[in-house]
Amino acid sequence: MHTPTRPHDLIVSPFLDEYLVLRPGDSSGVKVQGHHYMELRQLATSRGPLPDWLRSAARRRWGLDLGDRTAGDVLLIRDPSPYGHGRASYEVNNGCNWACDHCVYGSKRHEGLSWAPRARLLRTLRDAGVLWIELGGGEATIDKHFPETYAYSYDLGMQVELLTNLSTMFRPHMVELLVSRRPYRVTSSVYGATEATFDGFTGRRGAFKKFMRGLAAAREAELPLSLSVVITEKNAHEAAAMRALAERFAPRVREYTHMSPTFSGGDEPLAQQAPEYLHSRTPFTGCDAGHTSLNVSPFGLATVCKVSRDHPIPLLKEGVAGLARLGGISDRALQRQDGCSGCALQKSCTTCMPLVKLYRKAGSPLDRYCQHA
Known part of the structure; x- marks a missing residue:
């Protein structure tokens, strides 16, 4: 079973080609530069004080007062990943x-x-x-x-x-x-x-x-x-x-x-x-x-x-x-196939190819997924 840990106040993480500071339970965040990410990563490891710019950003974005707490007490640092699945x-x-x-x-x-x-x-x-x-x-x-x-x-x-x-x-x-x-x-x-x-x-x-x-x-x-x-x-x-x-x-x-x-x-x-x-x-x-x-x-x-x-x-x-392998699988799945491959209305089609295949398999009426109906 999972042993609960102390909930963190902020997540610092790479996200695709960017770096974000997020507050758990909030869909909004703060975008930061790579050197800011590295700074926070080092401070969290050494349990150093939070930088003033982060205190100000947290106050502006979430109304969060971080007081005099250290980086190690506040931050959860996510490691970079060579895989781009965010x-x-x-x-x-x-x-x-x-x-x-x-x-x-x-x-x-x-x-x-x-x-x-x-x-x-x-x-x-x-x-x-x-x-x-x-x-x-x-x-x-x-x-x-x-x-x-x-x-x-x-x-x-x-x-x-x-x-x-x-x-x-x-x-x-x-x-x-x-x-x-x-x-x-x-x-x-x-x-x-x-x-x-x-x-x-x-x-x-x-x-x-x-x-x-x-x-x-x-x-x-x-x-x-x-x-x-x-x-x-x-x-x-x-x-x-x-x-x-x-x-x-x-x-x-x-x-x-x-x-x-x-x-x-x-x-x-x-x-x-x-x-x-x-x-x-x-x-x-x-x-x-x-x-x-x-x-x-x-x-x-x-x-x-x-x-x-x-x-x-x-x-x-x-x-x-x-x-x-997943990106290549996706690219092949999205390619127009069978009767859709030469369709002149492809650019205005509202249905992705994987969903078209499900509609066909289900014997769906054409008007549910195709403009040619």
Whole structure:
């Protein structure tokens, strides 16, 4: 099991081609020069005094008074990494306590790594340069090793985002965990504005009450909430009420209206699409997936992203060096293939090639993903 360490006040870390000073649990940061990074690294090792420029920057950015504390007491210094992966999503466990029909995970089996290999996996991600990590599932918080997973990610100097359905957020040990080690974001989804709709959507009686209790607990603890309003044919009649509910609790609200196939190409979520909520999306112009970000399955298999899961890299076997292949895998996955290779509308296409392949595998209607419809 993970033995908790003293939470740090600031993280000093390389991030891609830059150097950042971050406050755990805050999405904002301070960009510094390379010589400042080296200065703080040396001061933390020698337990020297904090430089005045950092005290001033912390006060301006976060209202944080560092007093007369030493660098070793305040700073967690992240080592440089030869691998350029700054972000990762880690599916802690694909099991879930709800049964939503729109879910892209399809069959949600409750399985994942035991603690020892999981801790090794998190250290591997740290060594790969991952500074921002998303912990999700399934429902991550029902995994038996979630508390250690969350705390260890934080203690390794990663900024943590938690994806959760909030069904366990009201429990005292969960609140204590997230208050003592603040995430920079807690993201959840709104599936209904009434008990009947929400419970029907999730297939679980009592889900709405748990969601609202979790929502209230997160707000009381002043956790940084982000809510996604998911609109399908089951709950479209409450779209306006769901938006109002989300805006009451969270400063950051987004809408998801396009249903995608499961990550294995199953068509079940497509039947949940509310046709009136299909609309034009912005063109896909490329992404950093596989180059500066990656996805990790419950068993430590690294892939380009959640959608593009071909040619997985077993991190527990190959270690961080295995990620050197991921950029090439990404470049090949994003190349237009088959009927898309000669398409004259490529520059305005709104769907990446890995997602196109899932839609095709699921036998999706063309209007869900292609302009030629």
